[in-house]
Amino acid sequence: MTQSITVEQSRELDDKTINKIGIPSMVLMERAGLKIYQDMLDNKELNLDNVLILAGTGNNGGDGLVVARLLETHGYKVSILTVGNPDHASEDHKKQARICDYYQIPKVFMNANFDKYTTLVDALFGSGLSRNVGGDFATVIDNANGSAPKIHAIDIPSGLNGDTGEVMGTAIKAASTSTIAYPKVGMLKDEAKPYTGKIYVDDIGIYRGNTFENA
Numbered sequence: 001m002t003q004s005i006t007v008e009q010s011r012e013l014d015d016k017t018i019n020k021i022g023i024p025s026m027v028l029m030e031r032a033g034l035k036i037y038q039d040m041l042d043n044k045e046l047n048l049d050n051v052l053i054l055a056g057t058g059n060n061g062g063d064g065l066v067v068a069r070l071l072e073t074h075g076y077k078v079s080i081l082t083v084g085n086p087d088h089a090s091e092d093h094k095k096q097a098r099i100c101d102y103y104q105i106p107k108v109f110m111n112a113n114f115d116k117y118t119t120l121v122d123a124l125f126g127s128g129l130s131r132n133v134g135g136d137f138a139t140v141i142d143n144a145n146g147s148a149p150k151i152h153a154i155d156i157p158s159g160l161n162g163d164t165g166e167v168m169g170t171a172i173k174a175a176s177t178s179t180i181a182y183p184k185v186g187m188l189k190d191e192a193k194p195y196t197g198k199i200y201v202d203d204i205g206i207y208r209g210n211t212f213e214n215a
């Protein structure tokens, strides 16, 4: 049985790794981005000729910006659509956005035609999802689901409740998902399969000391 954890446990492990053990969150984000990039290369279903990163303004979006930079520096064509107010972005997201600016990675906007891309990366939100999805986020998710390119999700398909596997209004239907450290309990439920697709579990050095009742 794959060990799985709740969203709260995931956030506790992140916090313990960063604030008690002392591995900086930017190090974890860089490791996450590298693993996600490698998963995308591994998944032969994904055509990486023209990738669009759908980035929220939290650390899930930050992971997506690391993937953007890695694609760029390895010669892939990549663009970024940021959803939400960049002024409210997390500190790590802002740092990653500045790095993407150094590489002059093109930015697109809500009116982008998703059908012109070959793969979409879902970096809208992960363990921070706290309510039903609406507004621009719902529009982007529904447009993504209705467009031609396959989707690779980061940590948890955006809009999927990581604990119950339920759809919170609307949710990304991914061909594959790179989940950080452990699968989240809801992702392993039968009803979540159309949203997670193939799951890659990425060890990025998050604390593994505890065993969980979900094991």
Ligand SMILES: NC(=O)C1=CN([C@@H]2O[C@H](COP(=O)(O)OP(=O)(O)OC[C@H]3O[C@@H](n4cnc5c(N)ncnc54)[C@H](O)[C@@H]3O)[C@@H](O)[C@H]2O)[C@H](O)CC1
Binding pocket: 014, 015, 018, 025, 028, 029, 032, 056, 057, 058, 059, 060, 061, 063, 090, 124, 125, 126, 127, 128, 129, 130, 131, 132, 133, 134, 137, 154, 155, 156, 180
């Ligand atoms: N914590 C770490 O060191 C690591 C985290 N990883 C990645 O980070 C995300 C969790 O990031 P966080 O910033 O806490 O939240 P999200 O990015 O998931 O969400 C962003 C933001 O979105 C807002 N929000 C919540 N629900 C909604 C909604 N329905 N509509 C609109 N906006 C919403 C809320 O304000 C959130 O703060 C985790 O999943 C990993 O991908 C690293 O990978 C490892 C280190």
Ligand SMILES: [K+]
Binding pocket: 060, 122, 123, 124, 125, 126, 153, 154, 155, 156, 157, 158
């Ligand atoms: K996501």
